[in-house]
Amino acid sequence: DAGVTQSPTHLIKTRGQQVTLRCSPKSGHDTVSWYQQALGQGPQFIFQYYEEEERQRGNFPDRFSGHQFPNYSSELNVNALLLGDSALYLCASSDGTGAITQYFGPGTRLTVL
């Protein structure tokens, strides 16, 4: 049973560029949440997707956008990258119909130079 997978593992971008991160949820899960974990901090909620729609959003600017596909996989897009966007981006999946626990992928390490 495959767990949550994320790609790429690492990414280096320069300020002003755009980036797309990808996530495939755990088998049987239909809900995907994205978190940003800055160095030395706990994960911060970005947004959650369920049934291909953004269900809830954290306190992140509109530069952060996402998408969920019919197979429940998801993308996180960040435009106009800033140095402060450098972080580990974590994807978590869950069963949106009632399960409580979120299961996390290994993350994508984004470095903005």
Add this chain to the structure above:
Amino acid sequence: AQSVAQPEDQVNVAEGNPLTVKCTYSVSGNPYLFWYVQYPNRGLQFLLKYITGDNLVKGSYGFEAEFNKSQTSFHLKKPSALVSDSALYFCAVRDPNNYGQNFVFGPGTRLSVLP
């Protein structure tokens, strides 16, 4: 608004000794509480959760946690620490009335188990 505090940045314990990693929370109503562990350059791994029922919850790898409603705490414990338990530990809370089911995480506590 939900919040989680982990008052210790670092906890050091000798191998074989009991360990405690502290967590306090603030949420309206009855919370869902979680502990996750993160090893270097890895994602978060689920350890255990409290939803309802017995205040002592048992989880993976011999870890357990005690829910104390009056003290709004959910401390992680293990009777005998292993060197391999050394990692970053995160406490998280979810408001069960939160439609979006998002978690609020604490800042993390680094556990070092010394041989």
